[in-house]
Amino acid sequence: MGMWSEQISSTSSTTGLIALLLLQWPVQPPHRTRHLLQSVHRMLPHPHAHLHNQLLMFPSPMLLPQTVWFHALQPTATIPRCTPPPSTQQRDPPTSHHHGVSGTTWVSYILDLLYFGQTERQTSIPIFERVPFLELIVPSFGSGKDQADNLLTSPRLIKTHFPFQFVPKSFWEQNCRMVYVARNAKDNMVSYFHFDRMNKIQPEPGEWSSYIHRFMEGKMVFGSWYDHVNGWWKKKQTYSKLHYMFYEDLIEDTGREIDKLCSFLGLSRSVEEKKRVTSGVQFDNMRKDDMANYSTNFFMDFKISPFMRKGQVGDWKNHFTVAQNEQFDEDYKKKMKNSTLQFRTEI
Numbered sequence: 001m002g003m004w005s006e007q008i009s010s011t012s013s014t015t016g017l018i019a020l021l022l023l024q025w026p027v028q029p030p031h032r033t034r035h036l037l038q039s040v041h042r043m044l045p046h047p048h049a050h051l052h053n054q055l056l057m058f059p060s061p062m063l064l065p066q067t068v069w070f071h072a073l074q075p076t077a078t079i080p081r082c083t084p085p086p087s088t089q090q091r092d093p094p095t096s097h098h099h100g101v102s103g104t105t106w107v108s109y110i111l112d113l114l115y116f117g118q119t120e121r122q123t124s125i126p127i128f129e130r131v132p133f134l135e136l137i138v139p140s141f142g143s144g145k146d147q148a149d150n151l152l153t154s155p156r157l158i159k160t161h162f163p164f165q166f167v168p169k170s171f172w173e174q175n176c177r178m179v180y181v182a183r184n185a186k187d188n189m190v191s192y193f194h195f196d197r198m199n200k201i202q203p204e205p206g207e208w209s210s211y212i213h214r215f216m217e218g219k220m221v222f223g224s225w226y227d228h229v230n231g232w233w234k235k236k237q238t239y240s241k242l243h244y245m246f247y248e249d250l251i252e253d254t255g256r257e258i259d260k261l262c263s264f265l266g267l268s269r270s271v272e273e274k275k276r277v278t279s280g281v282q283f284d285n286m287r288k289d290d291m292a293n294y295s296t297n298f299f300m301d302f303k304i305s306p307f308m309r310k311g312q313v314g315d316w317k318n319h320f321t322v323a324q325n326e327q328f329d330e331d332y333k334k335k336m337k338n339s340t341l342q343f344r345t346e347i
Contacts, residue, residue: 105286109281112157115267132148134162177265180243183246189212212324230341232244
């Protein structure tokens with residue numbers, strides 16, 4: 001599995017790991033330095049991946065059905081880990097939790113509150129430090145792997161946007177419980193279009209019309225949305241410790257989905273505690289919270305767009321023209337015809 005997986009395996013050999021897998025990708029290949037791409041390359045789990053003209057290439061047949069763009073500076077997944085910090089003597093039980101969504105910060109915050117409650121960390125440490133991105137590599141900011149290794153909490157929560165094929169073998173061998181959260185393709189695309197606009201380490205997203213075509217063609221980090229959501233959905237059928245959630249369900253009834261999370265993760269929380277968590281993670285509350293809204297992050301330009309923009313289902317209607325919607329729906333039906341996954345684009 002290569003250097004990256006060996007490093008992870010060496011620190012998590014006796015306990016489980018919480019994996020939060022989210023549907024977030026930047027678009028188009030960034031014009032970044034070869035040095036940074038090589039740094040990411042050394043972390044990849046597949047020994048035959050290689051760099052060619054600033055692009056990460058995979059031989060075929062391989063983990064993905066096509067070449068994928070890889071953004072060396074932008075997190076592409078979220079994996080939380082429940083290994084104990086190095087300073088602890090007693091090992092955590094082999095519980096594993098999956099946290100993932102287009103709504104990365106949302107679910108990260110939910111899990112952080114469920115595990116650690118309303119403590120001082122909620123008002124003094126930004127959520128992206130409490131739950132680091134495993135793939136994040138930003139000069140002067142450090143790497144997600146180093147941040148994860150230095151977490152002092154037990155369990156440690158880590159995020160990743162990896163397709164299931166990229167998850168280190170040791171994660172599965174440790175029987176980690178994983179939470180994957182998916183969002184409907186249209187709203188996912190809209191959300192990341194605006195995210196790319198305001199993220200200084202992202203390439204410019206270009207015009208909305210061209211962005212749609214790149215999304216449909218699968219020219220996104222780690223391949224297409226379709227491959228990503230379906231890959232994890234299929235994995236769920238053979239891996240019993242994978243909890244698959246939907247962003248739309250969280251919007252519809254956050255309390256209900258928190259109950260399901262607690263049940264899956266084996267967390268006993270009182271009705272009052274769960275109500276406090278549900279209240280704390282409401283969109284308006286998080287949008288005002290400097291520890292949750294990324295306002296302390298130096299590479300987010302809030303003059304262009306807030307990080308937490310709307311938190312709604314159906315905002316795609318404000319972006320798609322009739323013709324674009326018809327074209328997208330036709331393409332969607334072809335690519336999802338053999339899938340049992342069902343998404344809601346409005347509630």
